[in-house]
Amino acid sequence: MTAPQGTWHEACALDAVKEGEPLGLEIAGAQLAIYRVGADFFATGNICSHAEAMLSDGLLDGYEIECPLHNGRFDIRSGEALTSPVEIDIPTYPVRIEGDRLQVYLPGE
Structure with missing residues (x-):
């Protein structure tokens, strides 16, 4: 049995992701949020x-994103639900830098 395959997708230019300002994108039909913390980038659902x-x-x-509706928080590194009322983790996705572009790995394609 083999692991499901995925694909690296072009997400955005590195300078499109500002420190402390999440960026929402749709990539291959998936709704993603991209984050920058210092020199590090992260992607979650x-x-x-x-x-x-x-x-x-x-x-x-x-490294915590707070939902704008009910103030629940998630760890953007792991997707872990941290505070009430959120109880279900969110997905996270690997990212990589290629030149001045950010790419995101989406599984199962």
Whole structure:
């Protein structure tokens, strides 16, 4: 049995992702939020698992994104639900830098 294959997708220019300002994107039909913390980049699903708000509209504080509706928080490194009312983790995706562009790996394609 082999692991499901995925694909690297072009996400955006590195300078499109500002420190502390989540960027919402749709890539290959998936709603993603892209984050920059210092020199590091992260990608998660963009939909809150509690009330389907766009996390890219939320507040990024360090490695935590706060949902704009009910203030639940997720760790952008692991997708872990950290505070009430969120209880279900969000997906995270590997990222890589190619030149001045950011790419995101989406599984199962």
